[in-house]
Amino acid sequence: MTGSPQITMEMVRQHGLSDDEYGFVTNTLGREPSLTELGIFSVMWSEHCSYKSSKVWLKTLPTAGPQVICGPGENAGIVDIGDGQCAIFKMESHNHPSYIEPYQGAATGVGGIMRDVFTMGARPVANLNALRFGAPEHPKTRHLVAGVVAGIGGYGNCVGIPTVGGEVGFDAAYNGNILVNAMCVGVASTDKIFYAAASGVGNPVVYVGSKTGRDGIHGATMASAEFDDATDEKRPTVQVGDPFTEKLLLEACLELMEEDAIIGIQDMGAAGLTSSSVEMADKGGVGIALDLDKVPQREIGMTAYEMMLSESQERMLMVLRPGREVDAAAIFEKWGLDFAVIGKTTDTGRLVVHHNGDLKADIPLHALGDGAPEYDRPWVEPKLAQALNIDTVPPPDSLLGALETMMGAPDLASRAWIWSQYDRTIGGDTVSPPGGDAAVVRVHGTAKGLAMSVDVTPRYCFADPREGGKQAVAECWRNITATGALPLALTDCLNFGNPERPQIMGQFAAAVTGMGEAARALAFPVVSGNVSLYNETNGEAILPTPSIGGVGLLTDIAMRCDIALKSDGDTLILIGPDGSHLGCSLYLKIIEGRGDGAPPRVDLHGEKIAGDFIRILIGEGAVNAVHDISDGGLLVAVAEMALAGNIGADIRFTNKEIASFIQAFGEDQGRYVVGVPDGGAHKVLAAARAVGVPVRLLGLAGGTELKVTGEMPISLQGLRDAHQTWLPDYMAGAQA
C-alpha cells in the first residue's frame, strides 16, 4: 500500500490485537496490512464491535416470539404493537467515555442510541437510562453525576425526545468505572422499516450528516480496554456531540424515508465509517468501494487511517437506489446537512478504500464481519454468597425509624434532582413520568401506550450472577406489568469486567444463563442489546451489571395504573408471599452496614402467575394503585405509594412465623402492593386464592401519617423531607 509504514509488533499491540489475531490478519490478506488496514481490523475485531467474547453466550438467549419483527443483529430490535405499528428500541453503553468526560460521554451515548432507532425508520418517542456511580464520598462522584445528568439532558432535551425513566445507583465498585447505559424507544409503521443491508452492484454509497473530524479516533478500541491511572490521557478519544445536528439529521432521514429511495441505512457509531460500511456490505453480501476524497471533512490533511476510524458524531451512511441521489440531496440541503456520494457497492465482497488516488485498504469483508475471531473464553463457576444467618441480624428499634433512614439513604432517596433536568413532557404523550414503576408514553394519535422500564440489581448479580440475571429480567417485567401493560420484549446492556479473567467470564456466563431462563419463562424475549466488557480500573472490576430495558404495550392508556394511593379508606393488599429474605437487602446495607447473604431467589412460576393476575386486576379496574416490591421491601413500597398519592397508610404485619422487620424489609421477589377501592377487597382476595397467588391484607390508606401497629406514627411530610433532601444537598456539596 502506498505510503504505509512498516507494521511493527508494538503497533499491533497498541491496536489491541493479540499475536494470534495479527497472524489471522496476515493470513487473510496474504501480506502485511497497511496502517489503515491494521486500524480497520483493530476496531472491527474490538470487543465492542465484534462481540468476540460474548457471542457464544448471547446465542443462548431467547429472541423469538409472535410479537417479534426483528431480533438482535440489526441497529435495534423491533416488536409489533398492532395497527400496523411497531416499537423499535435498543440500549447501549457509553461507560468509558462518560468516565473520562462525563458531559460529552453521556450526551453522545444518548445521541448514538437515538440514531440506532431512527436509522430504522422510527421516530424516537422516549429515552431512558441506567446510571451507576461510585460511592457518594468518592471525590469524583459528584462531578461525574453532575456531568452525566447534564449531558443526558443537554442532548435529549435539544433533540426534543422526552427522557421518561431510568435508574441510578451508587456503589464503591464503580468508583473508577461508572456506567452510563442509554435506551431509546421509537415508533414506526411496520411497512416502513429500514434495515442496514446494502444490495445491488454499482449503487451509490452516500454519506450524510456532520463533517468528519479527528475526534473519537479509536473510541471502540478504548471501550474494549481496561482503565488505569493514565486514563485521563485518553480524553481525545471521546467524541463531541451536537444535538442540533442530530435533530436535523433525524428530520432529514425521516423525510427521505417517506420516499422509496433508500436500500440500506446505517448510522456511523462506534468505529464510524469503517463499521457502517463493513456492516452494510457484509449484511447484504456485496462489496463496497470508498473514495475518501469525497468524504466531507472538518479538518485539512486527514489521513485515510483517521477518516476510517473517526467517531465524529451525527453521521449516517446509506445505499440509495440509483438515480435518487438528486432528490435525496435536496432534502439534506434543506436541513443544512452535508450529502456526498462517497462510493459504490461492488460484487467483489471486499472493502476497497482509496485516498488521494492511492489504494489504502483492500480487505475481504467476511474477515471483518462474520469471520471475525470468536472466543469461548475459559470461565469458572462464580463463588456464590453464603445464605444469611438471620440470627445475626438484630431487629431495629422501630420499623418506621428504619424506614425513614432507608428512604433518605443514597440507594432510595428521591431522584427528582436528576429527572427535573430532563424534559419529560415534550411530545405531549408522557402519561406516566419518572417516579413510578414503569414510564408510560402514549403512541401518538392513538389510545395505546408503551410502558418502559430499566432494571438491574448489581448487588444481587455479584452475590449470585445467575439469580441476579433472572431477577433483572423479572423486575423489569414486573415493573411493566404494574402499569397494566403486557411486557413484549427486552433489550439488554451487559456491563462486566475483563472477560479474559475466568472469574469475570463466569459471572457473564451465569448472568446470561439466568437472564435466558427468566426471559423464556416470562415470554419476554431479547430483541437487541449491547455488551460492555473491560469495565475495570487497576484490575478492580465493577459489580456485574446486566441492565435490562423492557417495553410493554397498553392497549388503552385509560386503563393504566400507577403507584399513587388514591383515596382514604382504600384497602392495601400484598400480592405474593410474605417477606422472609434479608440477604443482600438494602435493610442490611443501610441499617446494618452489611452486604452479605445470598440474594432472594426468583420463582419464575410464581412471578408469572402473580404478574398475570395483576394485569387482570388492572384490566378489570379492581385496583386503583399498584406498586411492585423491590429494593427495600414491602414497607418501602408502601411508603413510596403514600408519598406519590400524598395519602397516609395504616398497616400491620400479621404473619406470626416471621419477625415483623423481616416482613417489612425482606426483598422476596414476585410481589406487589395493590390499593383496592372501598368494598372491593374481598373480591380481590378471593380471586387471588382462586388462581393460587398468595395474598395478605395489609391495612388501609388514609390520613397524613404512616402507621404501623404498635409504633409511633411518622408524618408523610417528615418522610418526604427525608426522601427528598439527600440528593440535592449532596449535589450542592452539603455532605459526602
Added chain:
Amino acid sequence: MKAAVIVFPGSNCDRDAADALTWVTGRPPAMVWHTSNELPNVDLIVIPGGFTHGDYLRVGAMAATAPIMGEVFRAGIRGVPVLGICNGFQILCETRLLPGALMRNASLNFICREVNLKIETTATPFTRSYPDGALVRLPIAHHDGNFFADEETLNRLEGEGRVVFRYVDKAGKRVPAANPNGSRNNIAGIANAAGNVLGLMPHPERAIDPATGGTDGTALFAGLHEALR
C-alpha cells in the same frame, strides 16, 4: 381561526403546537419554514419551543434573523396576534417585538417541572377566557428562562399591565420560592404594549389533555379561537 406555526431548524415543539391548534380549531395550522419570505394570510402566528440553531451564539438570536421573521415582525406591529412559547419567547425578545431578554436559569440547570402561575391580566386575546386573577398550573422545560429587563422597562411592563403570567406559590403569592429560574419580578410571560404579542416560558400546548399534563392551557387556545373566529 387560521393559524401558522413557524418552523426553524431545531424547533421541537412545533408538532405539539400544531396538535393543540388543530384540536381547538378543527383544522391544522400552516407550517411555515424559516427561509420563507411569505406568511400565509392567518389570524394567529405561533413561534414554538425548541432549540433553534442549537441555542448557539445566544438563545433565539439566529432564528430572529431568519427571512420569515421580517414578516412576523411586520404582522406583529400590524396587530396580528403572535404567540411565542419558550424558545419562541426568546426569539420574540431577540426580534424586539418584546422587551427584555431570557438569561440562563439562576440554578444553571435545565428545569422541567410544573409551576403555579397567576394570570395577571385577561385583557389580551390569549388570556381572555381565563377568570380574572386565575391560578393555573403549566409545565416549564427550559435552560434559559430567567427573564431580565432593566428597572425602567420592568416598571413600564408592570405599570401598563403587560406582565401576563407570573410564577406564584399555591396561594397565588409572588414569593421567591415560587420562582423557578431567577426571573425578575417572577415574570413568566409578557405582552407588547398593544397586547397582541405574547411571549411566555411555560408550555400551554402541553396542558390540553388530562392524561398528560392537565388542562390549564386549554383556555388559552380556546380563547384565541373564539376571539379570532
